[in-house]
Amino acid sequence: MQSDNKIFDDFAKFVNGAAGTLAGMGREAEAGARARAKEWIGGLDFVSRDEFEAVKAMAAAARDDADALRARLDILEGKAKAAAPKKPKAGA
Known part of the structure; x- marks a missing residue:
């Protein structure tokens, strides 16, 4: 054994x-x-993950800036329309 x-x-x-x-x-x-x-x-x-994340963050910041500028432009256009003299209608 x-x-x-x-x-x-x-x-x-x-x-x-x-x-x-x-x-x-x-x-x-x-x-x-x-x-x-x-x-x-x-x-x-x-690209590396870090580079991708950095570009993604920059794009988000640029998008936020564009949205803020668009809102300012809408406000300014509204003020410009309100301040513009009224045109008389052609048939009056």
Whole structure:
């Protein structure tokens, strides 16, 4: 019986070693694939998240400014219409 346990122990050690090796190979392959993908994508003209968020914030600020200017223009146009002299009607 002692020899049976030795065989199972050796087999368990072998399987554990193989599993660890396979897991390490998987992690290495994933890291390599990520590095290659990052290198490939880095060559393209993509923007980073920070750059995108900065432009998005600037666009929102510009939109707010445009809305404020539009409101001021509406007020000024209303004042201009109110101050304009009334034209007499053509048939009167």
